[in-house]
Each structure stands twice: as structure tokens, then as C-alpha cells.
Amino acid sequence: MKNSFLRLFLVILSTVSVFAQSVPNEKILMGFSAENSSRQKLLEAKFDVSLKRENLRDWMKRLSARPHHVGSPYGKENAQFMLSLFKSWGFDAQIEQFDVLFPTPKTRLLEMISPEKFTAKLEEPDLKEDATSNQKSEQLPTYNAYSIDGDVTGDVVYVNYGVPADYEELEKRGIDVRGKIVIARYGGSWRGIKPKVAVEHGAIACLIYSDPRDDGYFQGDVYPKGAWRNENGVQRGSVADMPVFPGDPTTPNVGSTKGVKRLDRKNAPTLTKIPVMPISYADALPILRNLGGAVAPTNWRGALPVTYHLGGANNLKVHFKLQFNWDIKPIYNVIAKMRGKELPDEWIIRGNHHDAWVNGADDPISGLVAELEEARAIGELAKTGWRPKRTIVYAAWDGEEPGLLGSTEWAETHAQELKNKAAVYINTDSNGRGFLGIGGSHTLEKFINEVGRDIADPQTKMTVWERTRARQIVNGSPSARKETMERNDLRISALGSGSDYTPFLQHLGIASLNIGFGGEDGGGSYHSIYDSFDHFIRFGDPNYDYGIALAKVCGHAVLRLANADVLPFEFTNFAETVGGYVREVTALTDQMRDETKTMNQMLADGMLVGVQDPTQKFVAPKPKENVPYLNFAPLQNALVKLQESAKNYQTASKNKQILPSAQKSLDQILMKTERNLTRGEGLPRRGWFKHQIYAPGFYTGYGVKTLPGVREAIEQRDWREAQEQIAIVAKTMENFAAEIDKAVSLSQSK
């Protein structure tokens, strides 16, 4: 009550200041007429005052009270609880179930046989400071989902982060992982990349541990004294080959509805080819301490109190055994709709997952409770008679953790309807204290900047937009600082993968945003039993200040998108951003050409070998094929066209003279522009990923590759494919520009 009163007071103050400051706050919102813009601002002010932080806290406590992973009783209870909430707020809500392959461990054994006897604990102990940490019977053990079964014994090689560049370093040192177990540290890529690359190099198993350098005492005090991962903490997580496709590994491209035809598990391409398991740094230490062979390169060394060696010296014998229950489990998406009164077939979709690896107070409940509060506040608005112009869909996804299961299966099941109706998808996941972070479609960059500019930061007198901008200026390099100061909008990042936007953006071509706060909350609980309510209220967002801020950013975004006269897409920022990508891939070939030439020269004249320490083994890399000059002209020409079209739409939309009769047709074009950035055949060797501008990297997993077809072909030195992909992406950009041109014609039709 006290809080609401204060908030109301602040709103009144800020209303006063609108008159005082005049221009900035009187700015007409993108996509709105002046009149509708004022009305919308009032609506958002009402939305804001109704937000209650107590709800976030209560729901987090409730939803994270017990482990709620896929297939758990409490996961189902949570879904039913949310269903009843959505219904009580006036949404047309339902639970949509899918049945998915979800392995859980039956046997986990890791033991060193020589030179030292040691059996890994593979267990996170409960702590008296953490009330839910003792729920042993309901907790999933520490494991990596979609690892295959296995029973191997062998020598061990330390592979750093286990990405391709790391294996190049090993090769230079004459170290071969064939027939060996690799141990990689978490970080440097998404975890699923590590076993994939290990298999490519012939390893028989993969251990992944959390090094205290990246995720432990080096970063800060460990739990329960501080937020960071203690020596027994383990990061669970999926290791399916998600850059090929996410979702149920046995049902690519189709929803895993009842009775769906499944791939035989043996042929499921995204399951690992070798057994994989995550371990704590306490369990990793005895292995790392005993590794022989050369000392690891400087930037491979973590914070354990040992000299990091590469291993592969045949002085270790480690036995590793894994067996899983390969069960089909139900997952429960909660889908809540509020039908648009004018354009019911234009959907603004808002989602956050609800499943966790264990209790998941931070991941995903911190984002989920903000989403719920948004929905409740929108429900309140609706109770006063207001209805959105477009349909609003609130979703709480199940099965995100094992592989974006709930969102992917839903998106695959409803693909045709979504392609027709979805305008925008807005995703959140974990949320913390600190700075606004936004990734997404650059056609929404200007829009989401506008939203951020209006939200007050809870800790300062800045807006959340100003504070993020200030950080880029204060901490940025001189050139980044300059750009931030001169650019009108903050750059949003391109999306790779790692949360539920992927099926919407990259499979279906629905313009998407992913939004969250962070940077000042303490890490270290990720995917462990210590990701708990107790941890979150000490180290996350103790007062839910940023939970409320997130509800405001996303709530305003949803309400504006739902109510705008014309969907607020904008293309000049997109065109400028893609221009940057084109320059990057061009520069990349130039840089690779120079490096290849230099390296080949240094090989040929003996310099590279000559500077090595002859007491250390060194295997000179083979000379590489010279990098040809590619024809980037199709991309460059398409870019010019794109920039023109974008500019024309900007000019046309400034008119604000669009006839109401044209608005609907315009919307239909705008909401589908992103679809034109996809290609039915998808990317080479991973047809599920259809977006031609953004994709998770084949070798990064979460990290984005922009212009992925072109960029990855260049990175893989496949010049023929690179040239083909240049043509494909250029054509994609031309089609996209043609859609903008249609929007321009409609905007001009008075």
C-alpha cells in the first residue's frame, strides 16, 4: 500500500514535469497519432501505478519453493497455478501439453584410477543458509541433458573452453585427443559446443567443470558467504546440438504432440556422440592436479591453485560411466490470450519460461514474475473496460532448460498460424539488478529505445536508457564512447540463442526482442541447487526494483505494440546495422587474407619454427590456401537498395497521414517484413534456422553470427559456399527492401 501511494505520487510529479520540460515527454509515440499517443501514455501511467513488487516476491517464493524441472510434480503445479492466475486476470488461458524426450541420470560415476585414487562427489551439499537446498528427493542430479550413455576409461586432456581454436593450440603442441577423455572449463562458448568439437577431434568423453577463475572465488566470495559458485557447485545444462535445431531431439520441425512420429534415438542428430557430464571445481581439481604434459598456454589457466597442464601424457587413468532413463515426459506451456478488439489476428506475444533446473529463483523465475505482474496489470486495465487493439498473448514456457522445448514445439505446432498472425515476440528470462540489456530485431531498435527512454532507473535519477548509455560512455573504448555519444539510439545486440526467442525469430521470422537487467547482481548460482529464493533476495534483485522496471519496459512495449495505429517498425537502424555486418564480413576476408599470407610466409621462411623453444614440442601448422577475393558487390548493391527503401519509409511514415483504411494493410506488410529475412531452405547444413541475418553460431552455440551463411562459410574457408551465400543474402535483402517499398506506397496513399 505504501509503495503504491509513493508510486502514484511520483507519477503525479512526473506529469507535472511533462509540462515543465515540455518537448521530450510530449514527443508523439512511434506509430501513434498525437491524440492516441497521449491516450497511450495515460494508459501506461495507469499500468505503472498498479505494479506491485510484493507480487513478484510472493510469486517467486511460491514458484521456486520446490524443484520444478521438466516432468516434475511441482513444475506441473506451477503451470496450473499460473493458469489460474491468468484466468483470474481475465485472460483466455490454457495449458498446452507436449510430450518430449527428457533423459534423467540413472548412473553417474567418475573416478580416477591412477596416479591417484579419487571418486568424484557429483553432489551439491545442502546449506543451512539456503532453505530449499536440502530438497534432495526432488532435485535433479548434476548432469548434462542429452548426453548419451557411456562407459569409458582413458587418459585425460585439458582443452580449455573446448572450442575449435583451442584444438588448434593443442595440435601445435602435438597433443591429440583421439581415444581420450577431454576436460573443458565452462565458458568461451555455449556448453553444447564442447562435446561437439571434442567428437570432431576424436575424444571419447567430455567433462565440463566450472573453473573458479570464471565462476567461483576468483570472481567474488562464494556461497553462502557471497553470491559466487562454491567448490561443490555444478552447472547443469543441456548439451544437445542446438545450433542444428532446438526442441525435442526426436521431432525436428514438427510439434511433439501426442502420437507424433519420432526419430529413433540412435538417429537423433542433436544428441551428443559421447558421454558428457558437468562437475564442480572440487571434483575437477584432483584430475587437473595430476595432468602431465606441457604447461597450458597462459590464457588457458584458471584460478585453481595448481599449474595447469595439458595432459595427454598417458599418466592418468580415469573411468567415467553414465546411464540415463530415456523417458518421454509431458511439458506444460501456459498460453494466455487477450483478444484484440480491432485487429485480433495481429498478435503481440510475450514469453518467459517457467521450468528450472532445480528451484530456479533467478533462472527463470525472476523474469517470469515480472511477466506475470505485467499480465496482471494489463488484466486490471482490461477490467476497467479497456481492450487492446491487437491480440496480446502471454506465454509461460515449459522445458526451456533442456532445449527450448516448450517454445519450439509450440512454434512448430502453430507455425502457419504464427506466420500469419505474429507481429512481435518479446522474451525475458533471468532478471537482475543493474543495466538494461536488449537484443533483438533491429527493425524494432528505434521502438525499444523509445520505450527505454521513458522508464526511470530504480537506483539513480536517470532513466534505464540513460544509465545503460552512461555505462557505454564511461566504460567504453574511445571509439565506442564516441559512437554512443553521437548516435541517437543505443545499439541493441543481435540475437544468437539461449532462450525462447529462437524459434520465433530464427525459425519463423517473427521480429523479436529479448530484454533483461543485470550487471550488478551476483552470479554463481546458475543451474545449481543454490539458485534459490534465499540466494536471490541477497544477491539478485532484493527489492524487486528491477523486476518492476522489467515489467514496465516489457509492459510498455506490449501495450504500445498492441495499441499503435501502425506497428512501430522502422528500417533505417536495421539498414545501418546490416551495413555494419556487410563491412565486417568484407573486412574479415581481408584480414584472413593478410593473416594467411603472413603465416604462410613465416612458415616458408622458417621463422615460425625458429622462434619456438626447441625443448618444447611444436608441430608447425600446414600452410593454408590463400584467401581469394570474393565478389561482395551483390551484398553491397542490395544494401544500397535497402538503405534507400528504409529512408523512404522513414520519410513516408513521418507524414502521419496514413488513412485508417490503409493502416491495416500497412500492418500486414510490416508485421511480416521479418519473415522476408528468412529463407525456406534455411542455413547450410541446418535448415531449421531460416533467418539470414541472425543465427546462433555453429561453433558458438549462444553467441550470434550475423549474416551467418556468409560469415560462417568465410570462417570455415569454404569460398565457394561463401560466394553462394552472398548471392542468397543479397537476394533476401532485396526481397526485404521490396516489402518496405510496398509499405512506402501504402504510407503515401492518402
Next chain:
Amino acid sequence: MKNSFLRLFLVILSTVSVFAQSVPNEKILMGFSAENSSRQKLLEAKFDVSLKRENLRDWMKRLSARPHHVGSPYGKENAQFMLSLFKSWGFDAQIEQFDVLFPTPKTRLLEMISPEKFTAKLEEPDLKEDATSNQKSEQLPTYNAYSIDGDVTGDVVYVNYGVPADYEELEKRGIDVRGKIVIARYGGSWRGIKPKVAVEHGAIACLIYSDPRDDGYFQGDVYPKGAWRNENGVQRGSVADMPVFPGDPTTPNVGSTKGVKRLDRKNAPTLTKIPVMPISYADALPILRNLGGAVAPTNWRGALPVTYHLGGANNLKVHFKLQFNWDIKPIYNVIAKMRGKELPDEWIIRGNHHDAWVNGADDPISGLVAELEEARAIGELAKTGWRPKRTIVYAAWDGEEPGLLGSTEWAETHAQELKNKAAVYINTDSNGRGFLGIGGSHTLEKFINEVGRDIADPQTKMTVWERTRARQIVNGSPSARKETMERNDLRISALGSGSDYTPFLQHLGIASLNIGFGGEDGGGSYHSIYDSFDHFIRFGDPNYDYGIALAKVCGHAVLRLANADVLPFEFTNFAETVGGYVREVTALTDQMRDETKTMNQMLADGMLVGVQDPTQKFVAPKPKENVPYLNFAPLQNALVKLQESAKNYQTASKNKQILPSAQKSLDQILMKTERNLTRGEGLPRRGWFKHQIYAPGFYTGYGVKTLPGVREAIEQRDWREAQEQIAIVAKTMENFAAEIDKAVSLSQSK
């Protein structure tokens, strides 16, 4: 015997290849006529074949057999042993004694009283793998020389490397070291800087420990398994304020000969103002583990298995007591001369120290034995009737470790004679396996490049010059790589301090070189009892390959300088290098101006405060005075003059038509050119340092500051002084150019 034979064989082969390859090896040596050049090459070939690695090994074993620090019986024995060697080789040798203040510990106590009881061991245990490590009765304890006595109890603050920038970080976090004990890690500056800066900020004592990140298991396996410092290893060393002046702290500017008038110890400006002691990481760990307060910045964190905190939280109570025997001890320089037959009053001086902190097989014996072998080989040449044209002086300095005592007192005592007679000083110190490293006067850059181009690398088919160049190309940044590939000579580094060249170069203005190999030998024994013969033959230069290579580089340099028709000074490389320094100091003010403006702006508009985590203490720095534009024109004009003069001398010296009668006069000018880079008044606040181009940094200690008067005034934001110093350095450069002009006139006098 076998080795000598092989060597002779190689020389014959290389003589043959002279005819085959022709030009490169037939190149006439700098400063020689064609005929004399051929003769000189034959002399150097004879020198080379007489070098015996067995001698290096035998002498190292002998000289490092027992601790031989200042004042030790074995130090005196070593001096006498070397005296007899030099005499046996035909040198006119003598021991020159000085009496110096040399404190040794009487009481050393470090204990934590709370929150945990702990008494530091302050002791390096002997190891069965290291034969001399058990010589307890003769070893100096672990301590820092020239710390004052003290007995303090207080809270502790971790100050990272303890340099000024670190205190700025502490201030931002609201941490004050006044009345507190600081603990700094080794590295980031010369150790004597740490207590000096601590005092400036009000600390009452200073502990310095070796963090395993920089000097321990993070770097590689620790001793005795590997080369690196183990948990009990301690780095002894001087903490006198040597950037003010080196040598005996009570006899600045004058030799500490018998009966010299000494400063009262209380007034000796280079003694520390607070007690200081080095400790091992085993002794540091309990203190660091118990520090409270904020978590240290990321790049402050070392490799101990703790979260690094800043302390200053008043939860620690540490008691630290130090008492010294403040004795005057004798030191013994060994000075061996071979009189020049034509120009006896032109001296080529070659030195390496002989004192160590303990057994010092690496530091300094590895360099000393190469020097001895050079002298022996030159003695052999002399026994065949050859005599150098100029006088050669071989020196083995005592007391380098506590503060360049032997070299400084000798240089101060013989200042006038040295100013008249010294042409060049060539220094070595520790030597290891790997790459040729050269620092020194850039007037000798071309000369020493020529020397390095002729010496074969022991491990590859390259010359030592080619291998160092290859490393710069292979490992360099693209721009550094480009420069190395395009430049005719390898750049030599400018000298700061850290070994015995300092009194010659920076006090007297004698052109100097400092030469050594390294980069592939294992560190970690520095200034500990483990710097032993056993350590060196496992991890240093096991076969003395690089000891021989060093003897060749320095021996050739000595012989060429001693025999050249005209001293091989050259000025275009110097002028180009100084041009770079002028551009650096100009760019520095521009950069500081931009940074100041940006920082002040970020302060004024609240951005800097706004981006801080409000749950962490943050004290915003005060706005800084804007950086004015300085008048660099005097420097730039002087530079133009210098470049012209240098170019003219280059042209003139290509004539090779200098009359023998003019050679001597020319030599007299050339050998004193470097004197013209000094100024009688010396640098501001440290008049002992007279060189205007090179000095150890006031806040770096070993690290060089080029154009120190100008650069340090700018860094300290003393704009008035910077402007004054610009004028002074410009005048210095003009005077120097005028001397070159005289050399040009003489060169042209046919």
C-alpha cells in the same frame, strides 16, 4: 677438446661460405678500413674458437658454491679468485675496495593477532634436490635491504602492485591506508617504489609478497619439480629509493672510500621511511584470506585460491617488527685492464656484478662467467702478441644487489677520469636461454645490430639477430611486425635501471649497452636460496650455449670497439628514436587533454557516479585541471637540427677517407657525444641522474622514462616544469647536434 675441434671446423666452413655468399659477410665493419675489417674478422674468429663452455660451468659451480652477498667471506674469496684469474690471463688487475652501509636483519617478526593467530615463517626451507639450499649459517635471511627499523601493529590494506594508479583505485573505493600496513604483490614496478608510494599515502609499513599469478604455480611447475617459485620462496631485494640515487645511501655523488664523510643515517634520503619486508605466498595467504572490505578489482586478483579483498575493514590486526644491524661492510670490485697500444686513454669498459643475494648462480653468475670467458679469450689473443688499439677494462662489481654499490662508488670515485677516458660501457647480468635482448644508447644501435648479425644462435640455423627479429615478426602486433620487417636494424630498448650501467650511462654520460639472452629459461629463483647451480643447470642454460653466445656478442663488441679505426658511433638511429620520443610526449599531452576533458564531463553530468553500483562505496575523483597546450616547438626544431647533423655524419663517415691524423680527434669527439646528453644540474629533484634522454622512472624504478624531465613533468601535471624541461632538453639536443657537426667537419678533413 671435441668442442673446440667442431668449432674450428665450423669456422672453416663459414670462411668458405664467405666466398660463396659474398656480399653480406664481406661487408666492411663499421669504423674499420677494408683491410682492418678483414683483420678484425679473423681476430674475432680466433676469439670464438677459443671459448670453452666447460669454463663457464666450472666457474659457475665454484662462484655459486656458497652464499656470496656483500660482506660475506665467500664474496671476498670470489673476488680474490677472479683477481687471480684476470692476472693469469695477462690483465693488469686489482681489487678496489669501498666501505658501504649494508644493513642485515637482527629481528624479523610478522604475526597476525586477529581474526586468526598466525606467525609468518619467513624462511625458505632447504630441498634435497638443491645441494646448496641447506647452507643456513651463511644465507642472508629473507629481507629488503635499506628498510628502516620498525615495530607496528595495525589493520592491513591490499594495494595490488602498490603503484600510484593503484592508490587512485583505492581512493575511488573510499579506502585510506593512513595508519595501516599495506601488502603489495611483487611486479608492476621495481620493488623500492612500493614503500615509497605507500609512505606518500600515509601507510605505516609495507609487506611485499610474491603472488603465484606472477611468480609461482600459475606460471609453471614450482621448484623443485619445475623452475618456478614455490610457496615458501621469497624475493629478497633492495628497497632504497634508487630513482633518487643509487650507491651507498650515505655517500651520494662521492665514492665511499675510507674516511669519506657520510650522511647521518637519519638523513639518508634513499632509506625507506617505513619498515618493509618481502614474504612468500605461503606467508601472505593467511593475511589475504582474512582481509575484509570490498572485493579487489579484477586485474588486482592473483592466483591464490581466495577471493582477493581490499581490506581496510578494521577486522585485521597484524604485528610487524623489524630491526637491523646497521653495519659498514667492505665491498670488493675486481678491475682488470689491458692497456691499448695506440689509444690507451680511450677505454672500453665491460662489467658484470659478482655479488648475489644468496648463491646467485643465475643472478649474477650466469652473466659473470660469460664475461670471464671473454676476458680469458682476449687474454689468449694477447698471448699471441696481439694488443688492442684502445684500453679494455674488465670489471666484476660487488654490491650490485643492495643498490649498484660497487659500480656507483667506483664511477663516483673515478668520475673525472671516466669522463675523460671512457668510450663505451657494456654491461651484462643474469643470462638465460632464448632470445638476444639489448638495451642501451641509440648511438650504438647500428653498431650492436652489426655485432648481433654475425653470431649464430645455438639452437637454430639463424643468427641471434635473426631469431630475435623473427620473434618480433611472429609475435608482434601487425604494426610492430610491419615496422620490424621494414626497418634495417632491430630497435634496442632504452635503459632505465636495474643493473650496473646506471652510473656510467645516467650519471656520467658514457654510451652504454646492456646485453643478455632470455625468454626460454625458467624464472622463479630470483633472489632466493633456490637461485643455485642445481636450478640453473636444469632450467637456465644447461649447456651454457647462451653463455657462449653472450661471450661472443660482448666479446665481439669489446674487440671491435677496442680496435676500430674510428669509434663506430652512428647518429641517425638515435635521431629517429628521439623523434619517436618527442612524438610520444606530444601525444601524451593530447591524450591527457582528451581524457581529462572526458572525465571532467562525465563527472559534471553525473554519468560517472550514475553507473556505479550504489551498494558499493564510490568516491568520485575530483575534477582535474584542464591540460594546456604546451609549446613543443623547441624540441621539434632541435630534432630537425639533430636529424640533419646525424644525416651529415652518416654521409661523411661513408667517405672512409679520414686521415689517420684526424682519427684520434674524431674519436675524442665521438666518445664524448653521450656526455652532451647530460646536464650538470641533473633531473628535477634528483640531480644525480644527469642524462636528459634516459632515466629510470621516479615511479617505475627500473622502467625507463625517455625524455624524463619532460615526460615526468607532464605525467605529474606540472605544466610549468614541463615547459621548462622542454627548453632544457631542446638545448641538450642542440648541443649534442653541435658535437656531431664537429665530427662531421673532422670526417671531411682530408
